[in-house]
Amino acid sequence: MKKDYKYAISVCSGSKCLQLNNELIDIILHEIQRQGLEDQVKVTKSACLGYCEEGPLMVIHPDNITYARVQKDDIAEILSEHIKNRRWVTRLLFHRDQIANSFFPQFGDVDFFGKQYRITLRNCGVIDPESIDDYLAYRGYEALAKVLTVFSPQQVIDEIKRSGLRGRGGGGFPTGIKWQSGHDAVGDQKYMICNADEGDPGAFMDRSAIEGDPNTVIEGMIIGGYAVGASKGIVYIRAEYPLAIKRLQIAIAQARERNFLGKNILGSDFSFDIELRLGAGAFVCGEETALIASIEGKRGMPKPRPPFPTEKGLFDKPTVINNVETWANIPVIILDGAAHFASMGTEQSKGTKVFALAGAVRNTGLVEVQMGTTLREIIFDIGGGIRDDKAFKAVQTGGPSGGCLPSQYLDTPIDYNSLMAAGSIMGSGGMIVMDESTCMVDIAKFFLDFTQNESCGKCTPCREGTKRMLEILIRITEGAGQPDDIDKLLRLGTMIQKSSLCGLGKASPNPVLSTIKHFRHEYEAHIFDKKCPTKKCKNLLTYTIIDGKCIGCGLCKTNCPVSCISGEKKSPHSINQADCIHCGACFSSCKFEAIIRE
Amino acid sequence: MSETIKCKIDNVDVEVKKGTTILEAAKQIGVKVPSLCYHPYLSIEGACRVCIVEVKGRNDYVASCSQPVTEGMEVTTHSPQIHQARRDIVELILDNHPDECHTCERDHNCELQRLAYATGVRDKLFKGEKKRYKKDDSSKSVVRDPEKCILCGRCVRVCNEIQGISCIDIAHRGFQSAVVPAFEKPFGESVCSSCGQCINVCPTAAFLEKDYTNSVWKALADPEITTVVQFAPSVRAAIGEGFGLPVGLNLERKIVTALRRLGFNYVFDTQFGADLTILEEASELAHRIKENVNLPMITSCSAAWVKFSEQFYPELLPNLSTCMSPMSMMGSLIKRYFSEKIGKDPAKIFSVAAMCCTAKKDESLRDSNETPEGHRYVDASITTRELIWMIKSAGIDLVHLPDGEFDHPLGESTGAGTIFGATGGVMEAALRTAHFLLTGTELPGIEFKPVREAIDSVKVAEVDIAGTKIRVAVASSLGHAQDLLESVRLGVPYHFIEIMGCLGGCVGGGGQPYAGTENIPLDKDLLKKRAQALYSADELSVKRRSHENQDVNKLYEQALERYGSWKAHEWLHTHYEEKMPRGICRSGKTEQKVNCVTPDDPRYQELSAYIEQVTSDNHRRRHLLPVLHKTQELFGYLSTEAMDFISVKMQIATSRIYGVATFYHYFHLKPKGETRINVCLGTACYVKGAGDVVAEFEKRLGIKMGETSVDGKFSLESTRCIGACGLAPVVLINDDVHSRVKVGDVKKMLGRT
Numbered sequence A: 001m002k003k004d005y006k007y008a009i010s011v012c013s014g015s016k017c018l019q020l021n022n023e024l025i026d027i028i029l030h031e032i033q034r035q036g037l038e039d040q041v042k043v044t045k046s047a048c049l050g051y052c053e054e055g056p057l058m059v060i061h062p063d064n065i066t067y068a069r070v071q072k073d074d075i076a077e078i079l080s081e082h083i084k085n086r087r088w089v090t091r092l093l094f095h096r097d098q099i100a101n102s103f104f105p106q107f108g109d110v111d112f113f114g115k116q117y118r119i120t121l122r123n124c125g126v127i128d129p130e131s132i133d134d135y136l137a138y139r140g141y142e143a144l145a146k147v148l149t150v151f152s153p154q155q156v157i158d159e160i161k162r163s164g165l166r167g168r169g170g171g172g173f174p175t176g177i178k179w180q181s182g183h184d185a186v187g188d189q190k191y192m193i194c195n196a197d198e199g200d201p202g203a204f205m206d207r208s209a210i211e212g213d214p215n216t217v218i219e220g221m222i223i224g225g226y227a228v229g230a231s232k233g234i235v236y237i238r239a240e241y242p243l244a245i246k247r248l249q250i251a252i253a254q255a256r257e258r259n260f261l262g263k264n265i266l267g268s269d270f271s272f273d274i275e276l277r278l279g280a281g282a283f284v285c286g287e288e289t290a291l292i293a294s295i296e297g298k299r300g301m302p303k304p305r306p307p308f309p310t311e312k313g314l315f316d317k318p319t320v321i322n323n324v325e326t327w328a329n330i331p332v333i334i335l336d337g338a339a340h341f342a343s344m345g346t347e348q349s350k351g352t353k354v355f356a357l358a359g360a361v362r363n364t365g366l367v368e369v370q371m372g373t374t375l376r377e378i379i380f381d382i383g384g385g386i387r388d389d390k391a392f393k394a395v396q397t398g399g400p401s402g403g404c405l406p407s408q409y410l411d412t413p414i415d416y417n418s419l420m421a422a423g424s425i426m427g428s429g430g431m432i433v434m435d436e437s438t439c440m441v442d443i444a445k446f447f448l449d450f451t452q453n454e455s456c457g458k459c460t461p462c463r464e465g466t467k468r469m470l471e472i473l474i475r476i477t478e479g480a481g482q483p484d485d486i487d488k489l490l491r492l493g494t495m496i497q498k499s500s501l502c503g504l505g506k507a508s509p510n511p512v513l514s515t516i517k518h519f520r521h522e523y524e525a526h527i528f529d530k531k532c533p534t535k536k537c538k539n540l541l542t543y544t545i546i547d548g549k550c551i552g553c554g555l556c557k558t559n560c561p562v563s564c565i566s567g568e569k570k571s572p573h574s575i576n577q578a579d580c581i582h583c584g585a586c587f588s589s590c591k592f593e594a595i596i597r598e
Numbered sequence B: 001m002s003e004t005i006k007c008k009i010d011n012v013d014v015e016v017k018k019g020t021t022i023l024e025a026a027k028q029i030g031v032k033v034p035s036l037c038y039h040p041y042l043s044i045e046g047a048c049r050v051c052i053v054e055v056k057g058r059n060d061y062v063a064s065c066s067q068p069v070t071e072g073m074e075v076t077t078h079s080p081q082i083h084q085a086r087r088d089i090v091e092l093i094l095d096n097h098p099d100e101c102h103t104c105e106r107d108h109n110c111e112l113q114r115l116a117y118a119t120g121v122r123d124k125l126f127k128g129e130k131k132r133y134k135k136d137d138s139s140k141s142v143v144r145d146p147e148k149c150i151l152c153g154r155c156v157r158v159c160n161e162i163q164g165i166s167c168i169d170i171a172h173r174g175f176q177s178a179v180v181p182a183f184e185k186p187f188g189e190s191v192c193s194s195c196g197q198c199i200n201v202c203p204t205a206a207f208l209e210k211d212y213t214n215s216v217w218k219a220l221a222d223p224e225i226t227t228v229v230q231f232a233p234s235v236r237a238a239i240g241e242g243f244g245l246p247v248g249l250n251l252e253r254k255i256v257t258a259l260r261r262l263g264f265n266y267v268f269d270t271q272f273g274a275d276l277t278i279l280e281e282a283s284e285l286a287h288r289i290k291e292n293v294n295l296p297m298i299t300s301c302s303a304a305w306v307k308f309s310e311q312f313y314p315e316l317l318p319n320l321s322t323c324m325s326p327m328s329m330m331g332s333l334i335k336r337y338f339s340e341k342i343g344k345d346p347a348k349i350f351s352v353a354a355m356c357c358t359a360k361k362d363e364s365l366r367d368s369n370e371t372p373e374g375h376r377y378v379d380a381s382i383t384t385r386e387l388i389w390m391i392k393s394a395g396i397d398l399v400h401l402p403d404g405e406f407d408h409p410l411g412e413s414t415g416a417g418t419i420f421g422a423t424g425g426v427m428e429a430a431l432r433t434a435h436f437l438l439t440g441t442e443l444p445g446i447e448f449k450p451v452r453e454a455i456d457s458v459k460v461a462e463v464d465i466a467g468t469k470i471r472v473a474v475a476s477s478l479g480h481a482q483d484l485l486e487s488v489r490l491g492v493p494y495h496f497i498e499i500m501g502c503l504g505g506c507v508g509g510g511g512q513p514y515a516g517t518e519n520i521p522l523d524k525d526l527l528k529k530r531a532q533a534l535y536s537a538d539e540l541s542v543k544r545r546s547h548e549n550q551d552v553n554k555l556y557e558q559a560l561e562r563y564g565s566w567k568a569h570e571w572l573h574t575h576y577e578e579k580m581p582r583g584i585c586r587s588g589k590t591e592q593k594v595n596c597v598t599p600d601d602p603r604y605q606e607l608s609a610y611i612e613q614v615t616s617d618n619h620r621r622r623h624l625l626p627v628l629h630k631t632q633e634l635f636g637y638l639s640t641e642a643m644d645f646i647s648v649k650m651q652i653a654t655s656r657i658y659g660v661a662t663f664y665h666y667f668h669l670k671p672k673g674e675t676r677i678n679v680c681l682g683t684a685c686y687v688k689g690a691g692d693v694v695a696e697f698e699k700r701l702g703i704k705m706g707e708t709s710v711d712g713k714f715s716l717e718s719t720r721c722i723g724a725c726g727l728a729p730v731v732l733i734n735d736d737v738h739s740r741v742k743v744g745d746v747k748k749m750l751g752r753t
């Protein structure tokens, strides 16, 4: 940020708001000119602020005041009132009670800092992600300079080891140890890869991190390259993330201009450059060996390990792969020291973790919390509890590879080991909250359908086994479940977990196994009583017309697509259950609540 | 300095070389861990998971075929848990496999069957939907039955790693995965060389040779027809394996008797044709060396090699010897020389060839392989396997038959004709005769071992003939052939090259007996033992040079006049022509790339420039994904034509490109509608009712997810989380985001666009 500006207006331009806000930015710029404020106010775009519900959002620095649901017509007023008259436009202020549960404590009038703590997202929403100068103003590339001048590669690795940082891509492997084996491996060429393939449906941490602060990921990779002895870096990113791609490209170009990338970085004898690779829509390509195959131009099929990528990775050369969030932590660890990082979190898991909170909570969006924060704190304090006053039923972490945890696990602290012990996983950060109206068999089916679709098809347990499990789940939700179906699911699930080639297959039964463990009665209700307790599974619903309430208007009869309702005008109608297709047309058409669904 | 590792398998101490896998180590203590995708001579796939074992300290099961043992490792290869898991895995394979064992050609010869027995699948617990495909019998030699494929990937690996052809690859993914030729076109329109190696390595009947036995039975039963049969050298060296005999027995004489018992009127020897080939080929070589034209001369007896060269190396066709293969020479003589001798109308003669080869079927059906009157040289070419079945079917006890004698005039042969069956055999036989033709004296010492056993790699040698140093080279397998031809292209001068399509030569042919416990295809010992059966026969022969074959000499006297005569050319030589589709060589050809014509269409021009710009480094293949992205950006989808263009321009086999294009959701192979409706089915959107929104779109548009409406206006797709979960459910129409979509909004959304 240039010193001579007095104010900066930061407009959210995450993928969701972007289209709308480009227009908004034009208007703001125009209005600034009109009001003669060019010398005072700078406009920047920020990444998704994570609170899409209230968008479009804009933050005015240094006051840190956030305005929500800003419309075109509000701009003139905001500028004249806030900047000129130094009065807040209260009607647009992001409300105090919301701020108490805020996702971005650093914005606005916040006295509630306790629950969130931002490292990965420290600059998101604060700096202009398309300006390396902004990044530099926030201590950008200082860690790199420090490393190149005072650290030996081994010292960098030792520092990362001491920090206790574990991979944020899901597996939680200690990053320092991974770098050490990359460092120790012999090879004329080594590669660093940033895994930005973010495939978990319902997660967008990595996208937002890159959109908001691409430079920190790049800086992390350069430091890693220095530590491991690699001269090439590759960011493998989903093609579905055009904005993140664009911002990375800009950041890489700017970093090259400043010689943070390229030959003899900052006058040292270390050279490093980064190239982008676009994915093409395959969840399994997030798995490291599949990702490597994909970069090599092949079908993204996993390979048996060993050999591990650190010994024989991309083009058979030693390769270190880390997740976006892992990379984003590196500069902070170097700058603030391993000890500071290690002081956050739990015994086994240090630092912070970003989650994409979604589902039935009031506040959805990105949350960065210290390890050790409980699920309850995230869902009820930060997330504001369950929407529409419904009851909490379960929380799903780890996406299709994770499990569903019921309320008795709400006090589980976020930590790789404790989530695992509870029967789920940390995963990459997807967190979906479910209320009482969610059918757990249906949700297990949803996740299994996803993994089954995404199976690369290489190994038998995953290719054939998940298909059979899915068939069983489908028949259970359609009322054709058989008494031994739960046993079959358990038997197949355990076998698939233990025998599959890669993590996708190994984790695919988790949603099913965890729902059977915690919600077995729901499965049993479907199978034995042929009832869906949440009334989600259409085929298990029966519709009956109550004699006393039906006035014989005939509306249901007209609406039934299969004409299975009979009855004379003005006398009670009835449904022929054998022909009913459970579509519910009658139920929604009846104006007299004469039809019951159960 | 081979390091050793100590470990424990089933409580037995084992010490093995570093790098040894659990599966190999277990074998050393006499434990055979069940396996399926594993093949000792192909790369490790680790796909089937049948070979799982328990390793102390690990929670999951470990694939023993891909996991090397480590110091102190404790392995359990069988336990109740492992038994159940293995059984379930094999059952899962069977659940997606036709229940047709009784009518299957591999009944009793099927690895899957053996595995089902061994792992104890006695009932089926998880039955469900099975894949459905049509059989593809468009190729003249190879039949593909995808329903029987269990996706072990061995065929893909043999075709790529050993043959360097990459005719097939796995396409699509997950439950839809299938092994297919490029663009799922029929096999008959592919770059397949018909070598049959995929049949040999396939554990099931998903690849088979085309069955021509019906026409043979019919001819045998027809009293009007004179049936004539010939069989190749390698058939005699391997047929015993099909009857439970040890590898490496030469059953030549018993086969003769068996063929007579089957009802053949005349039994001839393809080795006669081999001797004849040598005389023609050696004189052709002498001529080419003298005139210094079309060198190096390359042998043409291997049918797979010939088909391959016409599709992969058209520029080398002038270098091929114009001699037909021994089989076709025999066929030509049967329909011309022999028919006249017995005074029979060639139309009433049915000529059968029993071969170690599948590609011979293709060869027998080549346009040129008939007389001007339209009499096919060979009416039916059957494999060793088909012959085994015919013998068994007729109830003939091959093993205990008395010896029989070949008929004249096409039955005599020399040791030179015998060794044709092994790699290097043609070369050695030719050298024995060429020396004589060029100098009038015999090659000192009859054997020429430097060209034998070109199994691990190409063999190169030099012979001094009348003061001229003749440089020769031998390659077996089309992969090695490419290595050799690459060096020729780089200018290494050879005079004479022998190429056999299959590893080890004809003894390793694609028509040889199925794998058993002792005979694993591609196994070097197996190939050497079969070859040894032929070399021993050669050693025992009185005549070991083709020019000593009296019947052959008589043939020249009576009909052909002299070697390479005009008549010999008419009867025994052929020509070759470039065939489509063109194949892409394993290492790529720069000329082909440079000469690739870019269509006028500006989009192709741009694509071409893009490819040239990105592919400047040496990792040719790594740029495939960016190039496909670019192509889709330019054309809107990936057409077959565009992928063909990329294939030539980047020198990547089309099957590979198709495999990649069908793997990733992002690529589509059909044009999309003007308006693309993309419903997010990520978790957040799903729990908020995206499923119902999809159903509504499907209902209103009358199409299913993934389809495009007939008028080309709309296509309906799903996506996984676009990161707008707070606004769920989300629908993208082209690139506009619509949030919190309800079923009721769908009509309006469609109306607006």
Ligand SMILES: Cc1cc2nc3c(=O)[nH]c(=O)nc-3n(C[C@H](O)[C@H](O)[C@H](O)COP(=O)(O)O)c2cc1C
Pocket (backbone or CB within 6 Å): A166, A167, A168, A169, A170, A171, A172, A173, A175, A195, A196, A197, A198, A199, A200, A283, A284, A285, A286, A287, A288, A289, A321, A322, A323, A324, A326, A327, A428, A502, A503, A504
């Ligand atoms: C099916 C599957 C999908 C994965 N997807 C991702 C992903 O989207 N992003 C990611 O960083 N790691 C993903 N991983 C984990 C990677 O394999 C790898 O462990 C990780 O990128 C290593 O980085 P880290 O140590 O920093 O976590 C996935 C793993 C599996 C098995």
Ligand code: SF4
Pocket (backbone or CB within 6 Å): A284, A301, A302, A454, A455, A456, A457, A458, A459, A460, A462, A463, A500, A501, A502, A503, A504, A505, A506
């Ligand atoms: S577990 Fe699934 S995704 Fe992984 S290798 Fe096996 S088939 Fe492929």
Ligand code: SF4
Pocket (backbone or CB within 6 Å): B142, B155, B158, B159, B163, B165, B166, B167, B168, B191, B192, B193, B194, B195, B196, B197, B198, B199
């Ligand atoms: S016959 Fe040979 S070339 Fe054809 S697909 Fe099989 S292995 Fe490949």
Ligand code: SF4
Pocket (backbone or CB within 6 Å): B148, B149, B150, B151, B152, B153, B154, B155, B156, B179, B198, B201, B202, B203, B204, B206, B207
């Ligand atoms: S065709 Fe045979 S060898 Fe090829 S993948 Fe299928 S089962 Fe394996």
Ligand code: FES
Pocket (backbone or CB within 6 Å): B034, B035, B036, B037, B038, B045, B046, B047, B048, B049, B050, B051, B052, B063, B064, B065, B066
């Ligand atoms: S034999 Fe080991 S995985 Fe197939």
Ligand code: FES
Pocket (backbone or CB within 6 Å): A201, A202, A203, B680, B681, B682, B683, B684, B685, B686, B720, B721, B722, B723, B724, B725, B726, B728, B729, B730
């Ligand atoms: S799940 Fe639909 S946008 Fe994330």
